[in-house]
Amino acid sequence: MLEHLLAARLAERHGVHLYQDPDAARRLLCRHPRDADLWPWIDPQTRPETSARGATSERGIPRRTLARLIDRLERL
Numbered sequence: 001m002l003e004h005l006l007a008a009r010l011a012e013r014h015g016v017h018l019y020q021d022p023d024a025a026r027r028l029l030c031r032h033p034r035d036a037d038l039w040p041w042i043d044p045q046t047r048p049e050t051s052a053r054g055a056t057s058e059r060g061i062p063r064r065t066l067a068r069l070i071d072r073l074e075r076l
C-alpha cells in the first residue's frame with residue numbers, strides 16, 4: 001500500500017513515475033543519506049517473497065522505520 005501511495009505522490013507532485021523511473025523516485029524519497037535505508041521497504045523491485053497462500057515470510061516494517069517512511073511520504 002505504501003508503494004502505491006509513493007507512486008501517487010510522486011506522479012502528482014513531482015511528475016515522476018515510480019515504475020518507469022525508480023532512480024528518480026529514490027532520489028526524491030531519500031534526499032538525505034539517513035533516509036537511504038527506507039528505499040528497500042518501498043522499492044517496487046524488491047518485494048517480499050510470498051508463500052502459496054499469499055502470506056509473506058517477513059514480519060513487516062519495524063515501527064520506527066514505518067513512522068519515518070510515512071513522514072517522508074507526507075513531506076514529498
